[in-house]
Amino acid sequence: MTTDSTKEPAVAGPSAFSSLRKAFVFMRPYKKQIFLATVALVFTAAVTLALVQFVRVIVDVGFVAGSSQSLGLAIAGFLVVAIIQAFGTFARFYWVSWLGERVTADIRTAVFSHLMTLHPGYFEENLSGEIQSRITTDTTLLQTVIGSSVSVALRNFLMMIGGTLFLFITNPKLTSIVMICIPLVIGPIMIFGRKVRQLSRSSQDEIANVGAYVGESIQHIKTVQAYTHQQANEQAFSDHVESAFNVALARIMSRSVLITIVITLVFGAVAAMIWVGGQDVINGRMSAGELTAFVVYAVIVASAVGAISQVIGDLQRAAGATERLMELLHAPSDIVTPAQPRAFATPFRGEIVLDSLRFCYPSRPQTAALDGLSLHVRAGSSVALVGPSGAGKSTLFDMLLRFYDPQQGSVQVDGIDIRELDLLDLRRRFAIVSQQPAMFTGNVRDNIRYGRPDATDAEVEAAAQSAFASEFIEQLPQGYDSFLGEAGIRLSGGQKQRIAIARAILRDAPILLLDEATSALDAESERKVQMALDALMHNRTTLIIAHRLATVKNVDTIVVMEAGKVVAQGSHQQLLNSSPLYANLAALQFAPSGQTQ
Numbered sequence: 001m002t003t004d005s006t007k008e009p010a011v012a013g014p015s016a017f018s019s020l021r022k023a024f025v026f027m028r029p030y031k032k033q034i035f036l037a038t039v040a041l042v043f044t045a046a047v048t049l050a051l052v053q054f055v056r057v058i059v060d061v062g063f064v065a066g067s068s069q070s071l072g073l074a075i076a077g078f079l080v081v082a083i084i085q086a087f088g089t090f091a092r093f094y095w096v097s098w099l100g101e102r103v104t105a106d107i108r109t110a111v112f113s114h115l116m117t118l119h120p121g122y123f124e125e126n127l128s129g130e131i132q133s134r135i136t137t138d139t140t141l142l143q144t145v146i147g148s149s150v151s152v153a154l155r156n157f158l159m160m161i162g163g164t165l166f167l168f169i170t171n172p173k174l175t176s177i178v179m180i181c182i183p184l185v186i187g188p189i190m191i192f193g194r195k196v197r198q199l200s201r202s203s204q205d206e207i208a209n210v211g212a213y214v215g216e217s218i219q220h221i222k223t224v225q226a227y228t229h230q231q232a233n234e235q236a237f238s239d240h241v242e243s244a245f246n247v248a249l250a251r252i253m254s255r256s257v258l259i260t261i262v263i264t265l266v267f268g269a270v271a272a273m274i275w276v277g278g279q280d281v282i283n284g285r286m287s288a289g290e291l292t293a294f295v296v297y298a299v300i301v302a303s304a305v306g307a308i309s310q311v312i313g314d315l316q317r318a319a320g321a322t323e324r325l326m327e328l329l330h331a332p333s334d335i336v337t338p339a340q341p342r343a344f345a346t347p348f349r350g351e352i353v354l355d356s357l358r359f360c361y362p363s364r365p366q367t368a369a370l371d372g373l374s375l376h377v378r379a380g381s382s383v384a385l386v387g388p389s390g391a392g393k394s395t396l397f398d399m400l401l402r403f404y405d406p407q408q409g410s411v412q413v414d415g416i417d418i419r420e421l422d423l424l425d426l427r428r429r430f431a432i433v434s435q436q437p438a439m440f441t442g443n444v445r446d447n448i449r450y451g452r453p454d455a456t457d458a459e460v461e462a463a464a465q466s467a468f469a470s471e472f473i474e475q476l477p478q479g480y481d482s483f484l485g486e487a488g489i490r491l492s493g494g495q496k497q498r499i500a501i502a503r504a505i506l507r508d509a510p511i512l513l514l515d516e517a518t519s520a521l522d523a524e525s526e527r528k529v530q531m532a533l534d535a536l537m538h539n540r541t542t543l544i545i546a547h548r549l550a551t552v553k554n555v556d557t558i559v560v561m562e563a564g565k566v567v568a569q570g571s572h573q574q575l576l577n578s579s580p581l582y583a584n585l586a587a588l589q590f591a592p593s594g595q596t597q
């Protein structure tokens with residue numbers, strides 16, 4: 001009965017601990033360290049309990065019997081055991097903390113690696129700030145639990161069991177009083193523990209909201225200040241912070257109540273014991289040393305129960321954190337390589353066929369971004385996509401790279417439906433310059449080399465030269481080693497585009513996708529970059545989304561898109577006659593008064 005009821009505090013509902021169990025899977029590789037930590041843990045708990053026996057001897061033999069020689073011996077024994085205890089504690093602390101740090105590091109890496117494989121649509125539904133907070137805050141919580149709370153819980157659990165055993169051996173009658181009190185202590189722990197866990201989850205969610213808000217405001221600081229939005233932002237932010245505070249307060253309240261109840265009950269029981277035991281000593285049924293030992297054991301058991309009730313809160317918080325981390329770790333990707341992927345024939349040709357593609361973004365299931373679009377791009381040819389903004393041109397590139405799967409129709413590259421291909425093998429065939437070129441924290445060289453990590457410095461510089469980027473790069477304070485800041489904040493739009501083009505040139509992939517790649521350049525730079533791109537397009541399948549028609553006059557075919565469909569295709573001259581939409585676009589751009597040229 002003792003074991004059953006004392007075990008209770010460690011169980012806080014099946015759901016809480018099943019998610020923690022998933023985290024413990026990460027401990028599997030570290031059996032040796034777990035073994036060392038467990039040995040140290042059991043050892044130190046046992047030694048603590050044994051020390052109390054020396055206290056009993058010191059009191060009975062030394063004080064009561066008045067023999068200073070025996071007292072000396074007992075104290076010497078006490079000291080030796082205490083020093084052993086100190087070294088045991090060192091080992092326990094070291095190995096338990098080691099496990100906490102190691103497992104946290106592994107979970108962080110695992111979650112991040114998994115995130116990198118998730119389909120882009122996932123990040124449209126989940127805020128990046130919240131995900132960041134999970135990887136940082138939640139893993140830190142988990143680290144506390146594995147690196148300390150679990151050990152505290154286990155150690156105190158052992159002390160509680162051991163202490164209770166010694167109590168029974170020393171005085172069964174007194175011990176019964178302790179046992180009667182145990183259910184009184186466990187009840188409130190169970191009730192408040194559940195509440196703490198729920199509040200903990202919403203507390204973490206609130207903090208994640210705050211994090212996301214900060215990220216966004218800092219990223220767009222110029223817009224915030226230009227629209228003199230600081231005050232509104234401060235207000236919104238302090239609302240977030242206050243609601244995080246209120247949730248935290250509710251959690252703290254529950255926990256404080258829990259601790260108060262536990263302390264009152266436990267020490268009430270201790271007082272009752274000393275009263276009853278004191279009568280036994282007065283009547284000579286028990287020695288003074290035994291009562292001392294009994295009280296010390298009782299205090300050990302009481303503080304063990306107290307400690308467990310405290311770490312239960314941590315464990316429950318960690319269970320919430322783990323739940324969220326495991327959700328993230330097991331989030332299924334909609335876009336995956338099939339079990340038996342097909343391989344491209346060699347040599348790779350780069351023919352693209354789009355067959356009656358229909359696609360709606362997950363967030364807008366009613367509106368088709370692509371609506372029955374069919375297109376054939378011959379291997380090695382160049383195709384320009386033109387049409388009004390929102391026609392679905394960028395979406396088409398997303399389909400080629402298989403960031404999304406279409407609801408109907410198919411994309412074929414060299415005759416193979418891309419859903420049957422290895423994702424890495426498919427994407428390796430493409431070099432893309434996107435509409436908003438992505439710059440990563442690092443220097444210019446790193447950002448160009450992103451296209452091909454094993455490229456030499458000379459190759460990086462040659463690519464920059466072809467993209468007409470070398471001129472401005474060399475004027476930067478540290479040339480190619482200049483730091484770009486977060487998201488390339490220290491560059492102009494046109495400079496970023498040229499770095500992105502250099503990156504694509506360096507990648508040297510058989511299919512080239514350019515999404516308004518030169519839109520931010522001035523006419524002169526655009527003409528130069530265009531020459532470089534023309535050279536690059538030679539013998540390569542190329543799709544160009546172009547805003548300015550002048551830049552695509554030399555392509556093999558111009559495709560006019562509108563509302564997710566291909567409405568016309570042909571050469572510039574053919575389209576002028578056959579497509580009113582194209583003729584209209586051309587009239588606007590090539591007219592003598594045209595502003596865009």
Ligand SMILES: Nc1ncnc2c1ncn2[C@@H]1O[C@H](COP(=O)(O)OP(=O)(O)O)[C@@H](O)[C@H]1O
Pocket residue numbers: 124361362363364369388389390391392393394395396
């Ligand atoms: N991530 C997205 N989620 C939902 N709708 C989107 C998303 N991206 C684009 N759209 C919508 O899809 C349509 C096509 O967009 P897009 O392909 O970017 O057009 P284009 O590149 O031709 O200007 C637009 O109506 C746009 O609002």
Ligand SMILES: [Mg+2]
Pocket residue numbers: 393394395435515
């Ligand atoms: Mg676009």
